[in-house]
Amino acid sequence: MSTILYLTASIRSESESVSRGLGQRLVDGLAARTGAAVITRDLAADDLPHVSAARFAANLTPSAERTPEQADLAAIADTLIAELQAADIIVIASPIYNFGAPASLKAWADLVARAGTTFRYTATGPEGLLTGKKAYLAIASGGTPVGSDIDFMSRWLTFFLGFLGIADVDIVAADAIMGEGGEAKIAAAQDAAIGLAA
Template identity: 80%
Template structure:
């Protein structure tokens, strides 16, 4: 059975968040169609740690060689990486905050980028090790036009996933939703999400 990893990063609740609404539509459609299991990782549910020098060193130390303290520091990254490795499909639902990703999403990225595990360096440059997966990005923005020169969210996230080897990426965006016609833009994005997942 295939597995969907559903990652959410909005500080708003399910009923208030546009990105969560879009992401949930994609997940529901994909799960209904394929019968896939769903693993949900809400990045705001717990305090996701930021990378420190000690945590970075622990993450790079082979599991068998870690001290008990390092094992504790590396545990969250091990869990997040295992979720990515087990997933056939990744759905990331996130808002744009101040032209870029929420801090929790960047923290997640810093934890799952592990050389030798999710990517490796070769003579021709870095190579992603999480190949053969598909990703859907459900992004909401109050004012930043997605795909524009001031959108440092979708471009960064697409590049980061590609760095890990996940190059098949579909994007659904509801942008400029705080302005005139915002509700219509949200409705259109929801329709697109449902169509993609059908």
Template identity: 65%
Template sequence: MTKILHITASIHGEASTSRTLSSIIANGLSEKTGAAIVERDLSANDLPFVSAERFAANGTDPAERTPEQQDLAAISDTLIAELQDADTVVLGVPIYNFGVPASVKAWADLVARAGTTFKYTENGPVGLLEGKKAYIALASGGTPVDSEIDFMTPWLRHFLGFLGIADVEVIAADGIMGANGEDKVAIATQTAHAIAA
């Protein structure tokens, strides 16, 4: 392991449970292996949504892009390079309104690029980011993880698999606004420390 990409998305900053869990994992793995950590905080909500023009720019060969297209594709190029360079991806993601935060969806739309992070074949799409390990450290106020009302966890697993990242482990502190919330956070924290040990 030489590089860890640590992606966080909670609007609650250092008070975020998902950020705390993912930081334990990323920092612990870094200390254990000597891997460098690249931080990508999506909570600033500064990622653009994909427009027709940006989509076209992202799909154009870099050598053939116009100066305007180079500018439009720059953030996508950067995010993809972060993923390609990472051996391990650690995501600290909260469930918002039963689904993925809008910032994470924006990130996904920017890193999913045909011919670069996946390709189409006669047997369907194939991910091009194989050989990586991913950890999803998530938190929810009331949504039970992998329940019929959790539309984030299966989606995020599927999306990572679509890119070729099939080895995905979920560490969940779900329903933390309920009566046993502190216990659930404590259990998830223990799990995160065990991964990082």
């Protein structure tokens, strides 16, 4: 059975968040089509730690060589990496905050980027080790047009996933929804999410 990893990063609730609504439509459609099991992780609610020097060192230390303190520090990254490795499909639902990614999504990225595990350094440059996976990004923004010069979130996230070897990425967006026609943009994005998952 295949597995969908569903990550959400909005600080808003299910009923208030546009990105969560888009992401859930994608997940529901993909799960219905593929029969995949779904692992859900709410990055905003999980209060993920930021990487410190000690946590960075623990994450790079082989598990058999970690001290008990290092094992504690590396435990959350180990869990997040295992979820990512197990997934065939990754759905990331996120708003754009201040032109970029929410801090919780950046914290997740910092924790799952582990040299020798999710990517490796080679003579020709870094190589992603999480190949063969498909990713979907469900993005919402109040004023930032997705794909524009002021959108530093979707470009960064697409690049980051590619860095890990996940190069097949589709985006559905309800963007610049605080302006005129916002409700119509949300409805169109919801239809697009359903179509993308079909």
